[in-house]
Structures are given as C-alpha cells and as structure tokens.
Amino acid sequence: MNVRAHMSMLFHLDKCIGCHTCSVACKNLWTDRKGAEYMWWNNVETRPGTGYPTQWESQERFNGGWVYDGKTLRLRLHSKLGGLMKLFYNPSLPEMDDYYEPFTFRYQDLFNAPASNDQPTAIPISMVTGEPINIQRGPNWDDDLGGSNTYAWNDPNMAGVPESVREQMQELERIVFNYMPRICNHCLNPACVAACPSGAIYKRAEDGVVLVNENKCRAWRMCVAACPYKKVYYNWSTGKSEKCLLCFPRLETGQAPACAHSCVGRIRYMGVLLYDADRIPQSAMVPDDQLVEAHRAVILDPSDPEVIAAARKNGIEDSWISAAQNSPAYKFVKVWELALPLHPEYRTMAMMYYIPPLSPVVSVVEEELYKLKISPDSRDFELFDHLDDARLPIQYLANLFSGGNEAVIRGILRKLLAVRTYMRRKSVEGEVDRKTMELLDEAGTNPKEVEAIYRLTTLPNLAERFVIPQYHRETAIESWTDPLARKGEAGFGALQPPQRGE
Amino acid sequence: MIWDTILFVIFPYIALAIGIVVAIYRSIHRPFSVSSMSSQLLERKKLYWGSISFHYGILAVLLGHLVALLLPEGLMLWNAVPIRLYLLELTGLALGIWALAGLCILLWRRLSEKRVRAVTTPMDLVVLVLLLVSAVTGVLVATLYRFGSFWFTAIFTPYLVSIFTFQPRVSLVAPLPWLIKLHVVNFFLLLAVFPFSRLLHIATYPFTYLFRPWQLVIWNRKPETAGKLSRTGDNKI
Numbered sequence: 059m060n061v062r063a064h065m066s067m068l069f070h071l072d073k074c075i076g077c078h079t080c081s082v083a084c085k086n087l088w089t090d091r092k093g094a095e096y097m098w099w100n101n102v103e104t105r106p107g108t109g110y111p112t113q114w115e116s117q118e119r120f121n122g123g124w125v126y127d128g129k130t131l132r133l134r135l136h137s138k139l140g141g142l143m144k145l146f147y148n149p150s151l152p153e154m155d156d157y158y159e160p161f162t163f164r165y166q167d168l169f170n171a172p173a174s175n176d177q178p179t180a181i182p183i184s185m186v187t188g189e190p191i192n193i194q195r196g197p198n199w200d201d202d203l204g205g206s207n208t209y210a211w212n213d214p215n216m217a218g219v220p221e222s223v224r225e226q227m228q229e230l231e232r233i234v235f236n237y238m239p240r241i242c243n244h245c246l247n248p249a250c251v252a253a254c255p256s257g258a259i260y261k262r263a264e265d266g267v268v269l270v271n272e273n274k275c276r277a278w279r280m281c282v283a284a285c286p287y288k289k290v291y292y293n294w295s296t297g298k299s300e301k302c303l304l305c306f307p308r309l310e311t312g313q314a315p316a317c318a319h320s321c322v323g324r325i326r327y328m329g330v331l332l333y334d335a336d337r338i339p340q341s342a343m344v345p346d347d348q349l350v351e352a353h354r355a356v357i358l359d360p361s362d363p364e365v366i367a368a369a370r371k372n373g374i375e376d377s378w379i380s381a382a383q384n385s386p387a388y389k390f391v392k393v394w395e396l397a398l399p400l401h402p403e404y405r406t407m408a409m410m411y412y413i414p415p416l417s418p419v420v421s422v423v424e425e426e427l428y429k430l431k432i433s434p435d436s437r438d439f440e441l442f443d444h445l446d447d448a449r450l451p452i453q454y455l456a457n458l459f460s461g462g463n464e465a466v467i468r469g470i471l472r473k474l475l476a477v478r479t480y481m482r483r484k485s486v487e488g489e490v491d492r493k494t495m496e497l498l499d500e501a502g503t504n505p506k507e508v509e510a511i512y513r514l515t516t517l518p519n520l521a522e523r524f525v526i527p528q529y530h531r532e533t534a535i536e537s538w539t540d541p542l543a544r545k546g547e548a549g550f551g552a553l554q555p556p557q558r559g560e
Numbered sequence: 561m562i563w564d565t566i567l568f569v570i571f572p573y574i575a576l577a578i579g580i581v582v583a584i585y586r587s588i589h590r591p592f593s594v595s596s597m598s599s600q601l602l603e604r605k606k607l608y609w610g611s612i613s614f615h616y617g618i619l620a621v622l623l624g625h626l627v628a629l630l631l632p633e634g635l636m637l638w639n640a641v642p643i644r645l646y647l648l649e650l651t652g653l654a655l656g657i658w659a660l661a662g663l664c665i666l667l668w669r670r671l672s673e674k675r676v677r678a679v680t681t682p683m684d685l686v687v688l689v690l691l692l693v694s695a696v697t698g699v700l701v702a703t704l705y706r707f708g709s710f711w712f713t714a715i716f717t718p719y720l721v722s723i724f725t726f727q728p729r730v731s732l733v734a735p736l737p738w739l740i741k742l743h744v745v746n747f748f749l750l751l752a753v754f755p756f757s758r759l760l761h762i763a764t765y766p767f768t769y770l771f772r773p774w775q776l777v778i779w780n781r782k783p784e785t786a787g788k789l790s791r792t793g794d795n796k797i
Contacts, residue, residue, distance in 0.1 A: 153604050
C-alpha cells in the first residue's frame with residue numbers, strides 16, 4: 059500500500075444554478091492576461107450541449123485520454139516515438155476557432171466620437187489582432203440553449219441514447235437541461251503529464267495538484283490534445299501551456315479555491331481523499347462498466363488503522379489524516395457512493411467528482427391543460443420506480459459519469475430520491491410512514507444515513523464544505539534551504555515579466 | 561584577403577562563442593523565455609504544409625551536411641559509383657527544395673494571416689529571412705556548383721575541422737565563388753542569432769521523452785525523496 063493524499067473537489071449538480079460566478083472569480087484571479095483571455099480554467103456548461111471548447115468530448119477528433127485494449131493502456135494521442143515525430147504539427151490540437159477568438163469592445167469610441175446625429179457604438183475588436191471582428195462564438199455561447207436541437211443533438215454523449223428518447227426530449231413539455239461546471243480534474247493517471255515531451259507537467263505528490271512548470275514548457279503542446287477534458291490551454295502570447303492549479307496558493311493558506319469559495323449555490327465541497335498509488339494502473343485497466351467500482355477501490359478508508367499507519371509511513375501529517383476523516387469528498391464518494399468522476403472511460407482517473415442531477419417532474423398535456431404526471435401511488439411522485447420517464451435520460455447521465463453503466467446512475471438517483479421523499483414526509487407530514495421506510499430499504503439506505511446526506515447537502519457551513527488541512531509550507535522550505543536564509547532573500551528575487559520570447 | 565580572414569576565421573569564432581555561451585546563459589537564467597513559440601492554435605492549414613515540409617526537409621539536409629563532416633571517407637566511397645552520386649545529389653536537392661518550399665509557405669503565412677502577424681516579433685522575421693537566404697543559396701549551390709557531396713569533403717570538412725581544432729585554414733575557402741561564401745557566412749550568422757531567437761528550441765528537442773516513465777510525480781516536502789522523480793504507474797502502462 060502506497061498511501062498518498064489528494065485534494066478533491068465535489069460538485070453537487072442539483073444545486074448549480076448556472077450563474078458563472080465561479081468562472082468569473084477564476085478569470086479575475088488567474089487568466090485576465092494577454093494570451094490567456096480565451097482560457098476558462100473553470101467553465102460552466104449547459105448540458106445536453108456541445109460544451110467548451112466545442113465538442114471537447116469527441117475524442118475521435120481530439121484524441122484525448124487513454125485507450126485500454128484488453129491488455130495494455132496506451133495514450134490515444136501517440137506513442138512516445140510517434141509523439142516526437144508530430145512535434146512540428148499536431149493534427150489533434152484544437153485551433154482557436156474551436157474555442158473562440160477573444161474579443162473586447164472599443165469603448166473609447168463612445169467618448170471620442172465626433173458630434174453626430176447617431177449614437178456612437180463600441181464595436182467589437184479581436185484581442186489577438188486588435189482589429190474589428192464579427193463575433194462568431196464565445197466561451198459560453200450555448201448557455202441555456204442546452205435542450206435545443208442545434209446544441210443538444212451535437213452533444214457527443216447523446217450517442218447511444220435511443221431515437222425514441224431523443225424525440226421525447228424534443229417535446230416542449232419535456233425539454234430539459236442542467237448545468238455542469240468543469241475545472242481541471244487533477245487526474246490520478248493524467249494524460250497531459252504522460253504526453254508532455256519536455257516533462258514540464260507533473261503531479262504534486264502532497265496534494266495531487268497537476269501543475270505545468272512553465273520554465274520547462276517548450277510549447278510542444280501535446281498536453282492540450284492529450285487532455286480528454288481539454289483543460290490544458292496554450293497561451294498564444296507567451297508560448298507556454300497553462301492550466302487550472304486548483305488555487306494552490308489559496309489552499310496553502312487554508313482557503314478554498316476561488317471558484318468553490320465564490321459559489322453562490324454552494325454546490326462545491328472540498329476535502330482530502332487518501333488513495334493507494336500502487337493500485338492506479340490496474341484500476342485504469344478494467345472494462346468500461348467496472349470503471350467506477352475500480353475507481354472507488356483506489357480510495358482508502360482514512361479511519362482504517364492500517365491505512366493510517368501506511369499514510370504516516372509515507373510522511374502524511376496527522377492533520378491531513380484527520381482532514382481526510384472529516385472530508386465531505388470521502389463521504390459523498392466512498393461512504394454514500396453518490397458522487398462520480400466525469401467520463402471515467404477516459405481512464406485518466408479524474409479526482410473531481412459530480413453528484414448527478416435529478417430531473418424536474420414530468421408534465422403531460424391533457425385537454426389542453428398542463429398537468430403534472432403523478433401516479434396515484436404516492437411513492438411515485440419523484441418517479442422513484444419510473445426513472446426511465448425522467449426528462450434527463452439515464453443513458454445520457456451514464457455516458458457522462460459512469461462509462462455507460464446505467465445501474466450505477468439508477469442506484470444514485472434512487473438514493474437521492476429516497477432522501478427527498480423521506481425528508482418531505484418528515485418535515486411536511488411530521489411522520490415517516492412504512493411505505494417510505496420500504497423505499498429507503500430499496501434504495502439501500504437508512505434514516506441515519508439519509509439525515510446525514512440531507513444535512514451535508516442542504517445545511518453545511520463553510521467549515522463543513524471545505525475541510526482544508528494545514529499545508530505545512532515551512533517544512534517544504536526547510537527541506538530545501540535554511541529558513542533564515544530564505545527569509546533574508548524575500549523580495550529580492552529577479553522576477554521576469556511573462557513576455558513572448560525573443 | 562582581410563575580408564576572408566574576418567568572415568571565415570574571426571566571425572566563426574565570435575558566432576560559435578555567442579551561440580554556445582548565450583544559449584547556456586539563457587537556458588539557465590531565463591528558462592521561461594525558451595519556447596518553440598508554436599502558433600498552431602492561431603492558424604493550422606498553412607502551418608501543416610509549411611512546418612512539416614520545412615522541418616523534415618531542413619533536418620534531412622542538415623543530417624547530410626553532418627555525414628559529410630563526420631564520415632567523409634564513407635561518403636567518398638559511396639560516391640565512387642556515379643549512379644550513387646547522382647542519386648545522392650538529386651535526393652539532397654529535392655530535400656532542399658522541399659525545405660525551401662515549406663519556408664516560403666511559412667513566411668507567406670506569417671505575413672498574410674492576421675492572427676499570426678499579431679504575434680510576430682521582429683526576431684521571428686530575422687530568423688525567417690536568414691533561413692530563406694540559407695535555403696536559397698543552398699539550392700543554388702547544389703544546382704550551379706554540381707556534386708557538392710564530392711567537393712564538400714575536400715574543402716569544408718578540413719576547413720571545419722581546422723576551425724574546431726583552433727588552427728583555421730582560411731586558404732581552403734578563400735578561392736570559392738561568392739555564392740558558396742554567402743551560404744557559409746549566413747550559416748555562422750544563424751549560429752550567432754540562434755540563442756537570441758526562437759531557434760533555441762532546436763537545442764531543447766525532447767529526446768529524453770523516449771526514456772522517461774509516463775507519469776511524473778514530484779514530492780516537495782519529503783527530504784529523503786525530494787527532487788527524485790518517482791512514478792505512479794510503472795512501465796506496464
């Protein structure tokens with residue numbers, strides 16, 4: 059057992075209202091620079107939809123992630139030698155038009171325009187060339203258009219959804235979309251790291267953050283193509299790759315990442331997961347439908363004395379172990395088994411987790427009146443027994459979160475519905491009837507667990523949502539230099555402005 | 561003549577010194593500025609035709625020069641049969657023209673594509689023009705002064721060896737036609753420009769990728785393993 063710690067974020071999709079506060083917080087903090095304008099380390103997508111960059115999930119085109127052929131795991135992008143041959147031109151790399159050409163508006167025209175009969179306008183100009191452009195697309199172009207034919211039918215995850223279900227989804231009464239915020243998944247088996255010829259990208263062992271060493275990056279840009287989530291971006295001005303750094307400077311000072319901290323819906327949780335690094339390869343080498351189970355098996359129980367001993371042996375501080383025991387991520391992912399990694403079939407073993415969304419109730423038209431489709435059986439108000447009637451097809455969610463395994467999604471949705479039904483009975487009717495208790499049994503849960511899920515879902519305070527251990531940066535410095543010497547040199551380093559190379 | 565001494569003795573040493581010293585200095589002290597500065601994100605169609613042609617063409621031609629420098633006897637033996645000589649010369653010329661064509665596409669792309677022009681620095685143009693001079697003179701030399709693979713070993717192999725052994729023999733190159741001289745001087749000019757430009761990416765070609773494990777995991781905190789690259793997976797993946 060080779061125990062390591064990981065900072066993991068968790069997204070409760072039912073709570074996301076699609077306000078993009080996370081994206082803006084991140085943008086203001088990290089990517090408000092020349093060459094980085096088009097980067098959205100955090101973005102919020104409307105699903106079913108095409109996402110950002112457009113159709114990032116179509117790996118036939120972008121060749122991201124790993125492929126398992128039954129025996130070995132290999133990068134979909136290239137072999138090592140093949141990668142070196144493709145340095146001069148990489149056919150799998152998205153181009154700027156797959157994202158968008160960053161633009162601003164010429165605001166000074168509003169003030170400098172000569173007197174005229176017409177109102178002056180601020181015309182859009184490209185932030186690359188500085189010339190006027192006709193805006194074709196933007197970072198969030200299909201916002202709230204997720205259910206529409208143009209965007210939803212071009213969602214790569216709609217593959218495998220039967221034609222009959224697609225037709226149903228087009229009915230106005232059943233149209234549906236949900237929001238999905240995305241950041242770098244800081245994978246356990248990152249494809250960007252494996253694809254970087256310079257060895258500039260690495261995984262930080264202490265907390266699992268995947269970082270680009272920009273001093274080593276030589277713009278071979280294989281990481282951009284290899285990341286199946288398209289979360290490594292190429293800065294066209296400095297000629298270096300950049301990516302989400304999980305706000306490690308904030309984590310190291312005890313604060314949650316900016317996206318999580320600013321979240322209006324409080325959908326995000328942050329906590330430590332202990333995992334067994336020795337089991338990573340075999341967990342990525344299982345058939346698609348077993349991927350979720352194998353992924354969960356890598357995560358270790360932080361209360362198990364054996365795990366604690368092994369963690370201490372690997373130099374993990376006690377503050378991290380106790381943080382792992384209180385981790386909301388551990389509870390949702392492993393104890394309650396409600397949270398899933400995004401696209402486990404990419405086999406990068408994503409360490410950011412999603413709780414799949416429940417669908418809105420289904421309505422039907424009867425005698426030109428809209429009516430909720432509620433069966434007389436009270437337990438069916440939430441479609442507990444009729445998940446296939448849900449507006450968001452199970453197959454679609456399975457394509458997103460479980461490598462096509464519908465049983466995993468059904469189990470989670472039924473548990474979430476059981477929590478809802480139980481709490482409704484308890485708070486509205488004051489008592490929980492036998493039928494509801496049977497429902498809990500069927501969903502594989504019990505009142506104690508339901509109350510705990512309810513509590514952490516709806517009422518957690520900041521300290522419960524973000525359990526961030528002390529980073530002990532002082533030991534990191536001590537291991538390299540004399541702390542007093544370090545203190546003495548503070549502020550006198552020769553900083554270089556990030557300019558385009560000569 | 562004094563000019564021959566300046567161009568073929570003094571200048572080569574200055575260029576070599578600048579090329580090596582500045583490249584090392586920049587790699588160590590200004591590593592952030594070292595990059596191949598890919599602009600594929602901004603434009604890809606013309607880059608496909610230009611970059612692949614240029615890079616593979618110029619690499620093959622450079623390799624040919626290197627063979628003539630390092631294995632002159634082998635080359636002479638190969639050229640002993642006329643048909644082999646013709647084949648070698650024709651291949652070399654074709655590769656040179658391929659590189660030249662790629663270079664022209666790259667230059668055209670840099671000037672005609674708005675997005676690419678926006679990120680173009682003066683040094684980018686200097687490099688492109690120098691490379692263009694190099695390719696044009698190279699192709700012309702190959703056509704006008706036939707069988708370079710033959711006379712290179714007699715003139716430039718000993719000349720370059722004399723430079724590297726610090727016993728420069730300017731008499732070898734002095735009587736050459738001006739076109740060949742231009743090609744040589746231009747090469748040393750490129751060498752001098754190399755560390756100040758994006759050309760430095762040649763020196764960082766990542767051969768080590770072939771030998772490293774797929775995953776890189778770096779401990780910062782643990783002194784006993786600090787700095788050592790350990791790996792999560794092993795070579796099984």
